[in-house]
Amino acid sequence: MNKKILTLTLLLAVVPGVSMSASVYKWTDENGVTHFGDRQPTGKQSERVNVRSGTATKAASNKASPQERLGDMQKEQENEAVAGREAAEQEARKKQRAANCETARSNLEIIDSNARIRVQDNGEQRYLKPQEIADQRQKFQEIADENCGPEKTQAAQ
Numbered sequence: 001m002n003k004k005i006l007t008l009t010l011l012l013a014v015v016p017g018v019s020m021s022a023s024v025y026k027w028t029d030e031n032g033v034t035h036f037g038d039r040q041p042t043g044k045q046s047e048r049v050n051v052r053s054g055t056a057t058k059a060a061s062n063k064a065s066p067q068e069r070l071g072d073m074q075k076e077q078e079n080e081a082v083a084g085r086e087a088a089e090q091e092a093r094k095k096q097r098a099a100n101c102e103t104a105r106s107n108l109e110i111i112d113s114n115a116r117i118r119v120q121d122n123g124e125q126r127y128l129k130p131q132e133i134a135d136q137r138q139k140f141q142e143i144a145d146e147n148c149g150p151e152k153t154q155a156a157q
Contacts (some may be wrong), residue, residue, distance in 0.1 A: 104144035
């Protein structure tokens, strides 16, 4: 029984080594095309190729110096910071547009609901004339149209 276990253990230890030592051959045909194969071609001159296993990404990252990796990491952090600032600016613009929209709509409601609108000019109160009310209504409508709809892109403006 012990001989069988010992033989099986030895066999399991040797098999991976045998499979890793598979040969790869390289040869060029009559048209100048280079071929690779696991069997040596008959009647052709071939050369045995040493094959290493591994991935290219690990090899590339190992070749980069620590300074290069640090520089890459700093660039990535800068890009993330820029993206964060842009996102914050975008959010601030959205909030400002929403506030402008709400104010313009509120002012339009007031203009549409009241026959007379009182304002204070130079410390004195006075009522707006119908033409002034129409001008204010148009101004608030433009603000509402600009801020209440979908945001226009920079290229469209």
